[in-house]
Amino acid sequence: MSEPLTEYQGKATMEKITSLAKRRGFVFQSSEIYGGQSGAWDYGPLGIELKNRIAQNWWKEMTQLNDSIVGLDAAILMHPRVWEASGHVENFTDPLVDCKQCKTRFRADQIPEANLAGKKCPECGGALTDTRKFNLMFKTHIGPVEDGANTIYLRPETAQGIYVNYKNIIQSNRMKIPFGIAQIGKAFRNEIVTKNFIFRTCEFEQMEMQYFVQPGTDEEWFNEWRKRRRAYYEKIGIRMDHLRWHQHGPQELAHYAKDAYDIEYLFPMGWKELEGIHNRSNYDLTRHTEYSGRDLQYIDQDKHPGGTSRFIPFIIETSAGLTRTLLMVLCDAYDEEKVADKGNAEGSGDDWRTVLRFHPNLAPITVAVLPLMKKDGLAELAQDIRNELKEDFATDYDQAGAIGRRYRRQDEAGTPFCITVDYESKDTGTVTLRFRDSMEQVRVSRRALAERIRSEIKGYTPRRV
Numbered sequence: 333m334s335e336p337l338t339e340y341q342g343k344a345t346m347e348k349i350t351s352l353a354k355r356r357g358f359v360f361q362s363s364e365i366y367g368g369q370s371g372a373w374d375y376g377p378l379g380i381e382l383k384n385r386i387a388q389n390w391w392k393e394m395t396q397l398n399d400s401i402v403g404l405d406a407a408i409l410m411h412p413r414v415w416e417a418s419g420h421v422e423n424f425t426d427p428l429v430d431c432k433q434c435k436t437r438f439r440a441d442q443i444p445e446a447n448l449a450g451k452k453c454p455e456c457g458g459a460l461t462d463t464r465k466f467n468l469m470f471k472t473h474i475g476p477v478e479d480g481a482n483t484i485y486l487r488p489e490t491a492q493g494i495y496v497n498y499k500n501i502i503q504s505n506r507m508k509i510p511f512g513i514a515q516i517g518k519a520f521r522n523e524i525v526t527k528n529f530i531f532r533t534c535e536f537e538q539m540e541m542q543y544f545v546q547p548g549t550d551e552e553w554f555n556e557w558r559k560r561r562r563a564y565y566e567k568i569g570i571r572m573d574h575l576r577w578h579q580h581g582p583q584e585l586a587h588y589a590k591d592a593y594d595i596e597y598l599f600p601m602g603w604k605e606l607e608g609i610h611n612r613s614n615y616d617l618t619r620h621t622e623y624s625g626r627d628l629q630y631i632d633q634d635k636h637p638g639g640t641s642r643f644i645p646f647i648i649e650t651s652a653g654l655t656r657t658l659l660m661v662l663c664d665a666y667d668e669e670k671v672a673d674k675g676n677a678e679g680s681g682d683d684w685r686t687v688l689r690f691h692p693n694l695a696p697i698t699v700a701v702l703p704l705m706k707k708d709g710l711a712e713l714a715q716d717i718r719n720e721l722k723e724d725f726a727t728d729y730d731q732a733g734a735i736g737r738r739y740r741r742q743d744e745a746g747t748p749f750c751i752t753v754d755y756e757s758k759d760t761g762t763v764t765l766r767f768r769d770s771m772e773q774v775r776v777s778r779r780a781l782a783e784r785i786r787s788e789i790k791g792y793t794p795r796r797v
């Protein structure tokens with residue numbers, strides 16, 4: 333039995349979010365004029381700003397605010413032996429079944445057990461094929477000759493780039509355990525079923541951090557990183573009652589994992605994984621030692637009391653999808669609000685607004701500057717103010733149409749602050765500052781604007797209606 337829809341799910345449907353994303357230039361279908369390419373999406377002007385902002389915010393949290401974590405940007409193409417060592421060539425598979433009748437393809441672990449056992453298609457009731465294993469890695473060739481010796485893979489996760497560089501980073505940056513390496517980048521998986529917009533795609537981006545710890549301290553660090561990652565979502569204003577933990581049972585645990593928890597988010601289509609926190613034990617580095625013939629032991633100069641001086645570190649991984657986080661942020665921010673009640677019983681003619689309540693640190697546009705009128709020098713004054721704010725904030729300028737409609741446009745883009753330049757601005761040097769969430773307006777002197785916006789961002793608390 334399906335659970336009743338929450339108020340949020342009633343408002344924020346995938347359909348509305350997909351259509352808003354396209355209409356406002358967040359996300360477009362890839363190669364749309366050719367009928368679209370499934371599993372791939374393009375990020376438009378607002379989408380790339382939002383994606384960059386999410387990535388920068390995560391990067392700052394991991395590196396700038398954390399003395400023990402450094403960054404890396406490894407190549408997507410890696411030596412093919414990496415994927416043998418990591419276990420991906422052998423184990424990175426999904427179980428696949430096809431319906432012989434309607435030809436729909438399913439992941440066997442995602443259809444009801446009764447259907448699988450009875451070999452019955454959940455869509456049309458037709459017969460299902462046997463379950464086959466299907467490797468999710470994209471394979472291609474490097475160089476002009478297409479033969480097995482030239483096989484190369486598009487990386488299915490960014491993590492391996494970190495493991496193969498771990499010794500380089502210890503040596504170049506004198507890192508001492510415990511320490512971490514953070515990386516953001518593209519990953520590719522030949523997903524059997526891609527649906528729900530950008531939730532599951534063949535090309536996506538990950539934000540991964542691998543934390544290298546002494547064996548025996550891994551469980552403690554695992555719990556610590558679970559705590560930190562949850563706290564992070566609170567910091568960026570996500571509804572905490574839309575997050576929950578899911579611990580992997582023995583059947584679900586990946587081949588490398590000692591323990592694993594997902595942070596799940598309540599998407600419009602239900603609870604789904606947002607980020608995985610994994611205790612990968614010493615699996616990866618042990619395997620790379622074996623396959624590369626290099627000694628990947630950590631040499632502990634300080635000799636931990638009771639510890640050994642040479643060991644293969646354990647790894648705690650936090651692995652979040654950047655593009656999936658973007659979808660989560662869009663869903664979480666989405667709201668529809670009645671702004672004027674016309675008072676008639678059936679509600680017709682009431683005025684509604686769609687608003688994306690992004691945290692100001694994530695919003696694609698931070699400040700929009702709007703002249704009340706184009707004439708009488710107001711447009712020039714507004715442009716001038718915008719130019720002044722450009723250095724410090726992502727700004728927009730809009731002089732087209734009635735002011736109310738311009739506010740609605742900015743609400744829908746998630747712009748937290750609008751500045752309106754009116755006749756009084758010319759005389760007094762003040763402007764109105766309008767807040768997206770409350771729609772309140774205050775008068776602020778032009779000279780104090782930047783400082784005021786900065787302090788509003790710092791003190792921002794999410795407003796839920």
Ligand code: ATP
Nearest residue numbers: 521523531532533536605606607608651652653656
């Ligand atoms: P699933 O079992 O749902 O296929 P997974 O558990 O294998 O996914 P991980 O390998 O743990 O996923 O990937 C870490 C994170 O990367 C996920 O939490 C998700 O945010 C993101 N991610 C993984 N696969 C995809 C994809 N196909 N599209 C978008 N994001 C993805």
